[in-house]
Amino acid sequence: MDFAAFDLNLLRVLDALLREGSTVKAGERLGLSQPAVSAALGRLRLAFDDELFIRQGTRLVPTDRVARLAIPLREELARMESLLTDDGAFEPERAAFSFRIAGADYFAELLMPALADRLSRTAPGIRLHLVDLVRDVYVESLEQFKADIALHPEQAVPDWVSRRPLVHADFALIAARGHPAIAASGAVPGEPLPLDLYCDLGHVLFSPEGNVAADADGPLARLGRKRRVVLTLPFFVSICRAVAQTDLISLVPVQVAERMAPLLGLDLFQPPFAVPGPLLVATWHRRNDGNPAHRWMRQQIAAVLEPYADERIEKAERRFRPGP
Structure with a gap:
């Protein structure tokens, strides 16, 4: 490569292509048109004497040579941005x-x-x-x-x-408004749910990995009790919707619970034991x-x-x- 004649602006295009794997998305990141990015890619290929990217379906997959440059290039661009x-x-x-x-x-x-x-x-x-x-x-x-x-x-x-x-992401216990078992227990929204009922009802657990235990199970285990997890979901909003449509309950961050309760028809209760929010x-x-x-x-x-x-x-x- 003739570095003295190399246009350093092309490095920003190369970085965007490595990040996005698409000339269209790289153009959107840089504020350039797709033809302009394609033209820049052609100049990069000439300068490096390498194909740089291979089309695989709808994505551009980097060659081994340019893939090795991805992290060092981003670090250098970040340092230059900080410097200037x-x-x-x-x-x-x-x-x-x-x-x-x-x-x-x-x-x-x-x-x-x-x-x-x-x-x-x-x-x-x-x-x-x-x-x-x-x-x-x-x-x-x-x-x-x-x-x-x-x-x-x-x-x-x-x-x-x-x-x-x-x-701090404090927790609220959510249930569908008018939940029959909760209503029969006499529990009032805003108050703690009875521990026996908490353990008997099915739970929805937030877990992107599909785990069936979380931090709240530690305090419960110290009481010699265990809850019954029947559904895991990776999104809190999905949990709120699932609870609103079933007889399941769930612990979710109170800020999310307060936002979703009036939209979905949820009641909020306190857990029957202390669950410190992270x-x-x-x-x-x-x-x-x-x-x-x-x-x-x-x-x-x-x-x-x-x-x-x-x-x-x-x-x-x-x-x-x-x-x-």
């Missing part, structure tokens, strides 16, 4: 980039609509993507540029990951600590979630009470 951008130069209203947030659908309800509205007024050129948070590999997603930030329950992270606490945190690669665009986005996310930041289980009784 400072706080004074970052202008949200002029910004044009995509930002990927890894998180459960909890954040599709609690964060994304308000964040999108906020950005539509302050930074209309920024495109948001909420992608599935895959448990145990989200750190890899940050390292390999598959996500710009991850939102998840607090847990140990490598020293190259930065974090910011966001909100602290949800934002994590990102430390290479982005000083990136002003990334820092600005972190501030927007925190600002949207700030109204929920001080909510705790001791406020549950007031929040779980049904409205007038």
Whole structure:
């Protein structure tokens, strides 16, 4: 390659193609037309003297040579962006980039609509993507540029990951309004469900992996009891819909429960034992600590979630009470 004659702008196209596997989607990421991306790919192939991508169905699959460049290229582009951008130069209203947030659908309800509205007024050129948070590999997603930030329950992270606490995800116990067995027990919405009834009824469990146990089963086991999980689902909103249409019950984050209850006809109860909600945190690669665009986005996310930041289980009784 003649590096002196090489157009460095082509590296942004190469990065977008590696991320998207499509000239159309790469163009959307960069704000270029598909023909412009295809022309850039032709110039890249000449410069590298390599085919770079092989078409496989509707996707462009990188050759071994260019696949090895994917992560180093993204790291270098990130360093260049950080080098050439400072706080004074970052202008949200002029910004044009995509930002990927890894998180459960909890954040599709609690964060994304308000964040999108906020950005539509302050930074209309920024495109948001909420992608599935895959448990145990989200750190890899940050390292390999598959996500710009991850939102998840607090847990140990490598020293190259930065974090910011966001909100406690306290739990509510949801059931279909007028649930016959609950009504017969005399339990009142807003109050704890009787422990025997909690264990007898079928449960829907949030689990992207299909597990039939979760953190709430530990406190229950210490009481010498066990619940009956009959359905697992990977989305909280789907859990709410399943509960609304059956005699099943479920523990879900209270913020989601409160949003879905009036829409689906749900009653909210307290669990019959203490179920401390996890602290949800934002994590990102430390290479982005000083990136002003990334820092600005972190501030927007925190600002949207700030109204929920001080909510705790001791406020549950007031929040779980049904409205007038």
